[in-house]
Amino acid sequence: MNIPQLIDFTEASLDAAFASVRNEAEAAVAAPGFEAEQFRLEWLGRKQGHLKAISDAWLKAAPPEAKKLIGQRFNALKEQVEGFLIAASAGAVVKPASAGLDVTLPGSSQRVGVEHPLVKTMAEIVGVFQRMGYSVGLGPEVESDFYNFEALNFPPNHPARDTQDTLVVAEQEGKPLRERLLMRTHTSPVQIRSMLEQAPPLRLVIPGKVHRNDAADATHSPVFHQVEGLCVDTNITFSDLKGTLDHAMKAFFGSAVKTRFFPSFFPFTEPSADVQISCIFCGGKGCRKCKYSGWIELLGCGMVDPAVFEAVNQRRIELGHDPVYDTRRISGFAFGMGVDRIAMMKYGISDIGLLYSGDMRFLEQFA
Numbered sequence: 001m002n003i004p005q006l007i008d009f010t011e012a013s014l015d016a017a018f019a020s021v022r023n024e025a026e027a028a029v030a031a032p033g034f035e036a037e038q039f040r041l042e043w044l045g046r047k048q049g050h051l052k053a054i055s056d057a058w059l060k061a062a063p064p065e066a067k068k069l070i071g072q073r074f075n076a077l078k079e080q081v082e083g084f085l086i087a088a089s090a091g092a093v094v095k096p097a098s099a100g101l102d103v104t105l106p107g108s109s110q111r112v113g114v115e116h117p118l119v120k121t122m123a124e125i126v127g128v129f130q131r132m133g134y135s136v137g138l139g140p141e142v143e144s145d146f147y148n149f150e151a152l153n154f155p156p157n158h159p160a161r162d163t164q165d166t167l168v169v170a171e172q173e174g175k176p177l178r179e180r181l182l183m184r185t186h187t188s189p190v191q192i193r194s195m196l197e198q199a200p201p202l203r204l205v206i207p208g209k210v211h212r213n214d215a216a217d218a219t220h221s222p223v224f225h226q227v228e229g230l231c232v233d234t235n236i237t238f239s240d241l242k243g244t245l246d247h248a249m250k251a252f253f254g255s256a257v258k259t260r261f262f263p264s265f266f267p268f269t270e271p272s273a274d275v276q277i278s279c280i281f282c283g284g285k286g287c288r289k290c291k292y293s294g295w296i297e298l299l300g301c302g303m304v305d306p307a308v309f310e311a312v313n314q315r316r317i318e319l320g321h322d323p324v325y326d327t328r329r330i331s332g333f334a335f336g337m338g339v340d341r342i343a344m345m346k347y348g349i350s351d352i353g354l355l356y357s358g359d360m361r362f363l364e365q366f367a
C-alpha cells in the first residue's frame with residue numbers, strides 16, 4: 001500500500017487521509033478472493049502490516065502537537081479494520097459504501113448466542129432441585145467477613161479460614177472485622193442471608209460464582225462456581241440429606257449412579273460429610289478418571305450446625321426480627337458442590353482454564 005506523507009495536520013485533512021485508508025481496507029474485505037488470514041497479515045500484522053506502516057509514517061513521525069489528533073484517528077481506524085475482519089470472518093458481507101445494493105448476495109447473518117457450558121450445567125443442577133420443590137436464591141459476590149465466615153462458625157483467626165483464602169477489598173482496616181469486604185469463597189453466606197429474610201420452612205438452591213486464592217492449574221481456577229443447597233424445617237434428618245442427594249445425583253448423572261457418604265468437617269455443619277458418586281466413566285470398576293478407585297468425590301454437606309442457627313437468631317434480633325430458628329424444634333441440612341468439576345466431567349473437558357478462556361473455538365462446541 002502506498003502511504004502518502006502527511007503535510008497538513010488540520011482535522012479535516014487528517015479525516016480525509018484516514019478515510020481513504022479505511023476505504024481501502026473495506027474494499028479489500030469485499031474483494032473477490034478475500035481470505036481472512038491473508039487480510040489479517042496484510043493489515044494487522046505486527047511487523048509488516050499496513051497499520052504498522054501507518055503508525056510509523058503518520059503517528060510516530062508526527063509533530064508533538066498533532067500526535068493526539070492522529071492517535072485518536074489511528075485507534076479508530078484500527079478498530080474499524082479489526083471490525084471488518086471479524087464481520088467478514090463471521091460470514092457477514094461487507095460492502096464498500098460506494099457499491100450499490102446487490103440483492104443477489106447472501107444476507108449478513110446474525111449469530112445467535114448460546115449458554116456457556118458452566119451456565120448450562122448450573123441451570124441443569126438447579127433444575128433437578130426445583131423439581132423437588134426448591135426455590136432459587138442468589139447473593140452478592142463481594143461479601144462481608146460476617147456472612148462469609150463469622151456467622152458460618154469460622155471465628156476470627158480460626159484455622160479453617162486458611163483453607164479459604166481470598167481477595168479482600170483494600171483500605172478497610174478502620175472497620176470492625178465482621179464488616180470488612182472480601183470476594184466470597186463459597187456460596188454458603190447466602191444460607192445466612194436467606195435465613196435472615198425468611199422464617200422456616202425453607203428449601204432453596206443457590207448457584208453462583210466464588211473466589212479463592214488457589215494457583216491456577218488444570219483443575220484449579222481462582223474463580224469457580226458452586227451450587228449450594230439449604231433445607232430447614234422441623235424433623236429434618238440426615239436420612240433426608242442422604243435421600244435428597246442420592247436422588248439428585250441419579251437425576252443428574254443417570255439412575256445407575258450410586259452415592260456414598262464419608263465423615264468430613266465444615267465449621268457450619270455437624271455432622272459433616274463428603275459425598276462420592278460411583279465413577280460415571282467406568283461404572284465403578286476403576287479407570288484413569290477415578291484414579292482406579294471407582295468413586296469420584298463431588299460435594300460437601302452436613303446437618304446445619306446449631307451455632308449457625310444461633311448466629312442467625314442473634315442477627316435477626318439485631319435487625320428487629322423474631323429469632324425464629326429455635327434449635328430445639330428446627331433442624332436442617334446444607335450441601336455445596338463445585339459446578340466446574342461437574343461440567344468438566346460431563347463434557348470431557350480436561351483443563352478448567354478453557355471455561356474461562358473466552359475462546360470461541362472451544363465455546364462453539366457447546367452450541
Ligand code: PHE
Binds near residue numbers: 185186188229300336
Ligand atoms: N461451603 C463449602 C465449601 O465451599 C461446601 C459446603 C456447603 C459444605 C454446605 C457443607 C454444607 O467447601
